[in-house]
Amino acid sequence: MLDIKAVRQDPQAIAAQLARRGFTFDVAAFEALDAQRKQADMDSQSLLAERKRASKTIGQLVGQGMSVDDAKAQVNLTLDKIAAQLDTLTDQARDVQARLEEFMLGVPNLLAPEVPEGTREEDNTEVARFGEPRVFDFPVRDHVEIGEALQQLDVETAGKITGSRFTVMYGPLARLHRALIQFMLNLHTGEHGYREIY
Structure with missing residues (x-):
């Protein structure tokens, strides 16, 4: 604020x-x-x-x-x-x-003076680039398309349940997500001295 x-x-x-x-x-x-x-x-x-x-x-x-x-x-x-x-x-x-x-x-933070003006993605300025974007010989799909094609990710159902920017995960993807959470908890409680609270 x-x-x-x-x-x-x-x-x-x-x-x-x-x-x-x-x-x-x-x-x-x-x-x-x-x-x-x-x-x-x-x-x-x-x-x-x-x-x-x-x-x-x-x-x-x-x-x-x-x-x-x-x-x-x-x-x-x-x-x-x-x-x-x-x-x-x-x-x-x-x-x-x-x-x-x-x-x-409801008021957003102020922009730093060096931030370019604009309301669209096209108004942004590229500050730096490392390497060249890779060129693929097949249609590139993002993680949502791949997850939905594998029937392991469902954005539409999640939108009905909780609103935008959430997903429902199934099967191996859900297990992977849970395993990553467990890994993070084990690492930080076991090696970095944090205390788990539930």
Whole structure:
């Protein structure tokens, strides 16, 4: 998540930087949420100060001729009212803070200055190349095509179950996947001092 202080300092500059990666940062929405959060903080501080002042009025009321019990009762009524207002305000402040955090979690990281602008893969710049791409005398297939042809990988079913970017594995491929996980656990717990937790 971006540093909210930096965003508050210059939201327009942040919006311009995010536009480089094709993201539209809603400055007005951010400023509205941040203003609500700030107002909730100021209102809370004001009520806390009022509560502190009210606590000190018992002596003044007694000095004006009120009995100690009556003065305490009157101040307690005021303090109860302030406490109820503080509870309401605290709930509102939590809600605003949660909405602000949710908003900020949806904002991607800023690009480094040297990253080329663009929103498509074609806009990327090749920085380095090692060797020449191999030329095959047959149609090249990726791991998904090969796995599906062997009936050991099912992307479509996984998409229905969990959403995109997941796969269901069958048979030897599932065993290989499990074996790699077990190998990693054994290596790190047995040789690198990690503790397994399940």
